[in-house]
Amino acid sequence: MSALLDVRALEVSYGAVRAVRGLALSVEDGSIVALLGANGAGKSSTIKSLIGVVKPRAGTIRFMGKEIQGRAVHDINRLGIGWVPEGRQIFSHLTVEANLLVGAFAVQDAAATRKRMDEMMELFPVLKDRRAQLGGSLSGGEQQMLAVARALMSGPRLLLMDEPSLGLSPLIVQRLFDLVKWIRDRGVSVLMAEQNARQSLKVADYAYLLEVGEVRGSGSAREMEAREDVRRAYLGG
Numbered sequence: 709m710s711a712l713l714d715v716r717a718l719e720v721s722y723g724a725v726r727a728v729r730g731l732a733l734s735v736e737d738g739s740i741v742a743l744l745g746a747n748g749a750g751k752s753s754t755i756k757s758l759i760g761v762v763k764p765r766a767g768t769i770r771f772m773g774k775e776i777q778g779r780a781v782h783d784i785n786r787l788g789i790g791w792v793p794e795g796r797q798i799f800s801h802l803t804v805e806a807n808l809l810v811g812a813f814a815v816q817d818a819a820a821t822r823k824r825m826d827e828m829m830e831l832f833p834v835l836k837d838r839r840a841q842l843g844g845s846l847s848g849g850e851q852q853m854l855a856v857a858r859a860l861m862s863g864p865r866l867l868l869m870d871e872p873s874l875g876l877s878p879l880i881v882q883r884l885f886d887l888v889k890w891i892r893d894r895g896v897s898v899l900m901a902e903q904n905a906r907q908s909l910k911v912a913d914y915a916y917l918l919e920v921g922e923v924r925g926s927g928s929a930r931e932m933e934a935r936e937d938v939r940r941a942y943l944g945g
Contacts (some may be wrong), residue, residue: 709736711735711736711737712735712736712737712772712779712866712897713733713734713735713758713769713770713771713866713897714734714768714769714770714863715731715732715733715734715754715758715767715768715769715770716732716767717731717732717766717767717768717794718730718731718732718754718757718764718766718767718768718769719726719731719764719765719766719767719773720750720753720754720756720762720764720765721765722753722772724919725734725817726765727748727750727753727921728753728754728757728921728922729920729921729922730760730762730767730919730922731750731754731767731921731922731923732923733754733916733923733926735866735899736783736869736897736913736914737865737897738892738895739897739898739914740888740889740892740897740898740900740911740912740913740914741898741899741912741913741914741915741916742900742902742905742908742909742912742914742915742916742929743755743902743915743916743918744852744903744905744908744915744916744917744918744932744938744942745901745903745917745918745919746842746903746919746941747807747903747922748920749889749918749919749920749921750920750921750922751870751871751901751902751918752870752871752901752909754793754901754918754938755868755869755870755899755901756768756794756870757777758779758789758868758899759785759791759868760776760779760781760783760786761781761782761803762900763777763796764777764778771784771787771788771789771790771866772787772865773785774849776789776800777785778858781914782813783839785814785862785864786814787866788834788862788863788864788865789864789865789866790811790859790860790862790864790866790867790868790896791859791867791870792855792856792867792868792869792870792872792903793855793870794851794870794871794874795871795874795896796848796851796852796854796855797843797855798843798846798851798854798855798858799843800842800843800844801842801843801844802842802843803839803840803841803842803843803889804835804838804840804841804842804843804846804854805825805839805840805868806855807843807858807862808825808835808854808857808858808861809821809825809861810858811857811858811859811860811861811862812824812825812862814862815861815862815863817894819883820863821861824860824861824863824887825861828857828860828861831857832853832854832857832922832945834856835850835853836844836852836894837920838850848875848876848880849880849883849893851878852876852880853887855913856869856872856884856887856891860896861893861897864879865895865896865897866896866897866898866899867891867896867897867898867899868899868900869898869899869900869901869902870900870901871902871903872884872888872900872902873885873902873903873904873907874903881904882907885907885908885910885911888900888911889911895931900912902929903943905938905942905943906942906943906944909929909932909933909943910929911929913928913929914926914927914929915927915929915932917927917932917937918937925937925938
């Protein structure tokens with residue numbers, strides 16, 4: 709069975725600087741895959757190339773068997789890939805409800821949009837309580853929940869998450885990773901770029917270790933936890 713997402717020989721550059729070099733990875737249907745690595749390892753550049761924000765210099769990206777490299781963000785979203793960007797990037801001047809509707813821009817079925825809106829309000833009671841508030845008035849944790857809910861409004865098969873725990877309190881981080889497992893259990897595969905290796909490996913099925921834009925190791929979450937270099941650099945011994 710072919711992977712839901714299959715990436716081969718991916719190259720991403722910013723001018724003369726190569727951020728990603730010959731990267732290969734895959735995401736199986738129904739799995740959580742973690743991209744681990746320090747700041748500047750190429751994690752965010754990889755995620756941005758998959759969603760179409762950054763155009764890859766070379767390589768192939770196949771989603772559900774179709775090549776998608778170089779396509780526009782809205783086209784990739786319509787194919788079934790959602791994106792939770794680094795730093796949340798919600799629309800601070802729009803209400804919570806309007807932010808969620810933006811996430812459903814590619815959905816043609818109004819009834820499906822209303823149903824998903826109800827599902828998000830049930831999943832995130834804090835958003836229901838604040839649906840008429842401006843996004844910018846929410847706390848950092850609430851904004852991250854809004855960013856996740858917005859990405860789920862399109863009904864994706866695959867959710868890309870870029871540093872989702874960045875800047876959040878330990879309690880909110882725990883809730884966030886519990887949410888990642890819930891999303892997977894609902895049939896949405898997840899690829900997340902995360903510096904928080906300890907929490908990522910607790911929920912992931914598989915992981916890739918990136919260093920200076922290259923994959924320096926991969927394996928099941930348990931295998932990666934057992935690697936001495938991973939434990940030393942990312943797990944505190």
